[in-house]
Amino acid sequence: MAYITCRDxxxxxxxxxxQEHLSFSVEKGDYLCIVGENGSGKSTLMKCLLxxxxxxxxxxxxxxxxxxxxxxxxxxxxxxxxxxxxxxREVVLSGCLNGGFFHPFYTKADKARAAEQMECLNITxxxxxxxxxxxGGQQQRVLLxxxxxxxxxxxxxxxxxxGLDPLVATELYAILRHIHEEHGITIIMVTHDxxxxxxxxxxxxxxxxxxxxxxxxxxxxxxxVGKRFLGENITPEHCSNCERHxxxxxxxxxxxxxx
Amino acid sequence: MNDLSAILTPEYVSVILLPALIAGIAVSLCSSLLGVSLxxxxxxxxxxxLSHVGYGTLCIAIAMGWAPMKVTVPVVIAAAYILLRLSESxxxxxxxxxxxxxxxxxxxxxxxxxxxxxxxxxxxxxFGSILAMTxxxxxxxxxxxxxxxxxxxxxxxxxxxxxFDENFARATGLNVRFYNLLIAVLTAVTVVLGMMMMGALLxxxxxxxxxxxAMRLCKRFRAVVLTAVAVSVSCFLLGLxxxxxxxxxxxxxxxxxxxxxxxxxxxxxxxxxxxxxxSAK
Numbered sequence: 066m067a068y069i070t071c072r073d074x075x076x077x078x079x080x081x082x083x084q085e086h087l088s089f090s091v092e093k094g095d096y097l098c099i100v101g102e103n104g105s106g107k108s109t110l111m112k113c114l115l116x117x118x119x120x121x122x123x124x125x126x127x128x129x130x131x132x133x134x135x136x137x138x139x140x141x142x143x144x145x146x147x148x149x150x151x152x153x154r155e156v157v158l159s160g161c162l163n164g165g166f167f168h169p170f171y172t173k174a175d176k177a178r179a180a181e182q183m184e185c186l187n188i189t190x191x192x193x194x195x196x197x198x199x200x201g202g203q204q205q206r207v208l209l210x211x212x213x214x215x216x217x218x219x220x221x222x223x224x225x226x227x228g229l230d231p232l233v234a235t236e237l238y239a240i241l242r243h244i245h246e247e248h249g250i251t252i253i254m255v256t257h258d259x260x261x262x263x264x265x266x267x268x269x270x271x272x273x274x275x276x277x278x279x280x281x282x283x284x285x286x287x288x289x290v291g292k293r294f295l296g297e298n299i300t301p302e303h304c305s306n307c308e309r310h311x312x313x314x315x316x317x318x319x320x321x322x323x324x
Numbered sequence: 325m326n327d328l329s330a331i332l333t334p335e336y337v338s339v340i341l342l343p344a345l346i347a348g349i350a351v352s353l354c355s356s357l358l359g360v361s362l363x364x365x366x367x368x369x370x371x372x373x374l375s376h377v378g379y380g381t382l383c384i385a386i387a388m389g390w391a392p393m394k395v396t397v398p399v400v401i402a403a404a405y406i407l408l409r410l411s412e413s414x415x416x417x418x419x420x421x422x423x424x425x426x427x428x429x430x431x432x433x434x435x436x437x438x439x440x441x442x443x444x445x446x447x448x449x450x451f452g453s454i455l456a457m458t459x460x461x462x463x464x465x466x467x468x469x470x471x472x473x474x475x476x477x478x479x480x481x482x483x484x485x486x487x488f489d490e491n492f493a494r495a496t497g498l499n500v501r502f503y504n505l506l507i508a509v510l511t512a513v514t515v516v517l518g519m520m521m522m523g524a525l526l527x528x529x530x531x532x533x534x535x536x537x538a539m540r541l542c543k544r545f546r547a548v549v550l551t552a553v554a555v556s557v558s559c560f561l562l563g564l565x566x567x568x569x570x571x572x573x574x575x576x577x578x579x580x581x582x583x584x585x586x587x588x589x590x591x592x593x594x595x596x597x598x599x600x601x602x603s604a605k
Contacts, residue, residue: 117491150543
């Protein structure tokens, strides 16, 4: 059975139905990117997956031994966090609070787990630094370490690349690949960057206002919606971190020049 | 200026000053701890709103001849719950809802007390009267403060998580609503206790000032909390000393000392930042 199975779900944003009859599943070992235009219900879907919201119709079931509190989450950063006085160690440790039964303080095992994740993401040297003084890329790594403290199975990322420069974004993709391949963690990521999604993920869920798509990356690239979306999204900014589709870039530029 | 040695007779110290000191330190501790969370969660308005509700309730309790503290604490706790709900889901928006709710409660209280001709007794609670607290008031506030402190310590890590990132905490299965309610209840208790000492007008600044001062100086959450506590207690002691010396209102003196600490800390952090910038270049 899959980690997450969604069957025929309806997503609602306030009173507006944004998505109907959506079905997909996430298996253990999957690397799924959720793409789609603004307002198509990506963040609403994320909230449902995290259990912060319930789906309006259809079923969303967790399986394969995955429990609700075993999902790690990398949220979009809020304004509060950018000015919050906390050390890196304090932030990472706060990922260890989902232990199940009540412990008033962090246990030795929690502290060891936090240290291990900081080592893995190469931020041990920053442990006593102040979170708000770090660069955007470093902050993302700290939040990633916190999310990894909360899970050994499934990681959900909500637009982790917003506001990062291309070099740091590439680095983050490499880190994600590492924890996906070496630590066997299943990844679900919401992103705007379709080009990179196709390049790094194993499967794609495209949710759109008219049509939706769920399948492997290769299938997506050959599908009508995928072709349209990939074509539309090619801009010079994307070239810097995605070298894989030079022909498409050339094509897009050529078209522009012709016009 | 008063001659302190003339005021501080052994009898005055043991009957009035010592109880006031104990209660004052206990409440300063609680208010600074909770202030850090309130300021960081951007809801310092809740402290202010609760003090309005508390004052209104006190007025009604006195007009009715009920024991003021024992009525006010549960009512303000209930109000904390309602205010939290209002700020969570309201068509008016959090701030507006809080202002409407708390000023209405205040007006109701003042209405009741003016009907019963109690305006002079009640104004005690507007500005506080720590040196006029009865023995049972002192015992009651110390017991409640110890409870607040214990609960805060026990849930310290969760309070940090909920303050730093509510969404993450909720996603990983922490009962965020419960912890928010816990913070609101602890705030409610502290506000009522502080109102006896500092007065309804000043209690919210007793919560906010030490937290903001500490945030200027420290970079870690634990350091911020500990510094806020230290600042709060020392400001209270200095303010009390000041008020005895110059014969001024205790609450106002404490807040002014807090203001001085805040300005000093701003200056210090400004100098350090400039130094840091220069060395970075």
